Amino acid sequence: MAEKSTVLSDNRKQLYHWLVVELARLIYPDIAGTETISFPLAADDIIAKHFIDARNGVLIDLQDSASPLDFIVSMTGIFRQRSSAIIVHVEGLINQFKKFGLESVIVSLIEGMLQENKKSYKDSLVHYQKAYAMDEQCYPALFGSVRMLLELNNPEAALSMLDNTGFEFKNTLEEKRYRAMALFAIGRYKEADSLIVEVLKVNTFDSKFILMKARIQLENGNYREASTLLSAYIKINQPNAEYYYIQARLSAEFVRNIADAKTILRKAIAQYPDNFDLLMYFTELLAGGSIEEQNEAMRYALELLEKRSDNKRIIRIMLKLYLSRNDYANALVYADKLLALTTGFSDFQLIISAYRASGKIDAAERLTETWLASEPDSEIALLFRVYIMIDKKLDKQRILDEISRLLLQKNRSFLFRSNLYVLQAQFLINTEDKINALRLALVENNTNINALLALYDIYFAQKDYQRARFYLLQAYSLAPDSSEVAIRREKIGQVGFKVP
Numbered sequence: 001m002a003e004k005s006t007v008l009s010d011n012r013k014q015l016y017h018w019l020v021v022e023l024a025r026l027i028y029p030d031i032a033g034t035e036t037i038s039f040p041l042a043a044d045d046i047i048a049k050h051f052i053d054a055r056n057g058v059l060i061d062l063q064d065s066a067s068p069l070d071f072i073v074s075m076t077g078i079f080r081q082r083s084s085a086i087i088v089h090v091e092g093l094i095n096q097f098k099k100f101g102l103e104s105v106i107v108s109l110i111e112g113m114l115q116e117n118k119k120s121y122k123d124s125l126v127h128y129q130k131a132y133a134m135d136e137q138c139y140p141a142l143f144g145s146v147r148m149l150l151e152l153n154n155p156e157a158a159l160s161m162l163d164n165t166g167f168e169f170k171n172t173l174e175e176k177r178y179r180a181m182a183l184f185a186i187g188r189y190k191e192a193d194s195l196i197v198e199v200l201k202v203n204t205f206d207s208k209f210i211l212m213k214a215r216i217q218l219e220n221g222n223y224r225e226a227s228t229l230l231s232a233y234i235k236i237n238q239p240n241a242e243y244y245y246i247q248a249r250l251s252a253e254f255v256r257n258i259a260d261a262k263t264i265l266r267k268a269i270a271q272y273p274d275n276f277d278l279l280m281y282f283t284e285l286l287a288g289g290s291i292e293e294q295n296e297a298m299r300y301a302l303e304l305l306e307k308r309s310d311n312k313r314i315i316r317i318m319l320k321l322y323l324s325r326n327d328y329a330n331a332l333v334y335a336d337k338l339l340a341l342t343t344g345f346s347d348f349q350l351i352i353s354a355y356r357a358s359g360k361i362d363a364a365e366r367l368t369e370t371w372l373a374s375e376p377d378s379e380i381a382l383l384f385r386v387y388i389m390i391d392k393k394l395d396k397q398r399i400l401d402e403i404s405r406l407l408l409q410k411n412r413s414f415l416f417r418s419n420l421y422v423l424q425a426q427f428l429i430n431t432e433d434k435i436n437a438l439r440l441a442l443v444e445n446n447t448n449i450n451a452l453l454a455l456y457d458i459y460f461a462q463k464d465y466q467r468a469r470f471y472l473l474q475a476y477s478l479a480p481d482s483s484e485v486a487i488r489r490e491k492i493g494q495v496g497f498k499v500p
Helices: 010-027 046-055 068-074 084-100 105-117 121-134 139-151 155-164 173-186 189-202 207-219 223-236 241-254 258-271 276-287 291-307 312-324 328-341 348-357 361-374 379-391 396-408 414-427 431-444 449-461 465-478 483-494
Strands: none
Touching: 010 046, 010 105, 046 068, 068 084, 084 105, 105 121, 105 139, 121 139, 139 155, 139 173, 155 173, 173 189, 173 207, 189 207, 207 223, 207 241, 223 241, 241 258, 241 276, 258 276, 276 291, 276 312, 291 312, 312 328, 312 348, 328 348, 348 361, 348 379, 361 379, 379 396, 379 414, 396 414, 414 431, 414 449, 431 449, 449 465, 449 483, 465 483
């Protein structure tokens, strides 16, 4: 427009052309091109002088008579430096600029940057989106909006913004970085992975993306690869929340050292007390621990529930904890909540267990049959069918026939067969037959604690305390905090046979 003006002098036209090019190079470097312009600055080119000074970090004090453009160019130092002095100065210029009642892409963009610097992510998002709405080629505002949406845990909206942009920066490396982060946050790891690889090819030491790659390897069960990436990361970076999370999971899932994982998480949570992933995983591990740890898990779970009341993982933990406490009334509440959020059958085992424990046998049976209708070979569902037959006090011979039928099936797992033998033993009349069935259960799975406790009960009743102690010792080594084990330890201790 300046070039077509009949009012502006040639020098002024050249000034504005130069200013547009230089502003673009400063603010939109990825799409500004390589054009450079030079021209002699006149002594009265105050705007050009202010722009050059601001760009070089000089704080420009403007008079009230300064033009809107003068205010804008005097703010541009923020694009090169974000020292506290420049931030305070630019905030003052913005407040002065507002007296004009004008809208500016650059000013809105800068306001977004300032709010982001303060970690005021909601306010920052408003300004970034305002700048982007005024100019869809303002990719710093687009990427700023995406960053804020990711900070605000809304990766779906971030991905939608990236999908809907149509300009040439759509397939730039920077766009791929943000797309990868959004996909990763949603959990679409396979799609994110290919983009992460592209980013790491360009910058092998991009620490954020090294951790993202490590997390994906972890989720895929590639523990050695995840461990290698974690080692590469820590050689050149300080540990952060994501690092601790991956490290703890590797300790628990790869090294099989739950105690070490808990130690890592305690240390991490002291530094990052609000990190959801750390708190969630720590709570899950505590929930499977001692009674004291389960009580601690309950405290964490209740705090997490206040923040995310419809989170399946938290509700699942609450259900497990109430079941372990034999608090079936509360367990039933969380079983119903979990069922309302469940789409597949992954949580049916826990829900059906709660229904059975709380006496809702008909509801447990309906869920079991629904499960079997969809997955007729599910061993867990088949076991529940037998459990429910027992709950309903059906004819013993009918139950034994069903167990025998299942034991004759081929290609069944040793865990499934072991549990069936334990159930079979309950309905056999002859004690030797019971013992044989329970021993077969241990042949299939020597860590079947129910078989060990059942054998203890038989030998304790026969006053064969030496053999009873033998089986209780094994049960104690598997579940030292079990209330069932504790009761039996006390009983056998009363007859002079202690289990440490």
